[in-house]
Amino acid sequence: MISQSDQAVERLQSMIEQGTLQPGSMVSERGLMELTGLGRTPVREAIQRLALNRMLRIHPSRGIEVPPVSVEDQLSGLEVRRATELLAITLACERATEKDIDDIRALADLLDGDFPLPQYTQTVRQTHALIVRVARNPYLDALMSPLQALSRRFWLMHIRDEASEIKTGKALHQRILLAIAARDLEAASCASTELNDYLVQYALHVVAKRAAKPK
Incomplete structure (x- = not known):
């Protein structure tokens, strides 16, 4: 059963990613309790965890900030994400059980469907979580989850043609x-690299659009 602290992290992270909590806004602990419907202790724990992951910024004298994500932040994060995801995919290809492969194929089949944006975002979270689970290295989860959350947030902030x-x-x-289900490391690595290349180009396109705006 998921703990209330984990529930608070999931709910607040989703609100930050989706823009319900706006970049640059200041929030209070009480306000976050009202938004999540959870008590002080799980919300306080979630705030600390999200601050470590750069999703929130705590100002002792002013409150809690939802920090903006710059293009520079996104590109720096993607440099690290690229390398760690290749490691996760390598381990997943090596360590996947038959049950894991069944779960991977089921999720791949699910991706054939048509999604509204919130459902697609949740499916992407499930994809990343499944790969990390199959890789069977807890340190990867601690490193990758924040990077993926931050890059997903940037993607959602700037999406135009959903x-x-x-x-x-x-x-x-x-x-x-x-x-991964086929244990084809070369194909999995190639697809992972293409995904990260896409995210880099997406970020650079944001820069180009800003530069093209009249002063």
């Missing part, structure tokens, strides 16, 4: 899953 971006993203995630 249908097109979802189509691209789900095809790349599906290729990763199917390659």
Whole structure:
């Protein structure tokens, strides 16, 4: 059973990623308790965990800030994410059990469907969590989850053509899953690299759009 602290992290992280809690806004512990419907202790624990993951910033004299995510932050995070995801995929190809492979194929089949943006975002979370689980290294989860959450938040903040971006993203995630299920490390690594290349180009496109705006 998921703890209340984990529930608070999930709910607050989703609100930050989806923009319900706006970048640059200041929030209070009491306000977050009201938003999540959870008590002081789990919310306080969630705030501390999300601050470690750069999803929140605690100012002792002012409150709790939802920090903005710059293009520079996104590109720096993607450099680390690229390397750690390749490691996770390598371990997943080596360590997947038959039950794991059944779960991977089921999730790959799910990605054939059409999704509204919130459901697609949840499916991407499930994809990343499943790969980390199959890799069977707890340190990977501690490192990868914050990086993936931050890059997902940036992607959601700047998305314009939802249908097109979802189509691209789900095809790349599906290729990763199917390659792991086949224990094809070369294909899985290639798809992972393409996913990260896509995210880098997405970030650079944000820069280009800003530069093109009239002063």
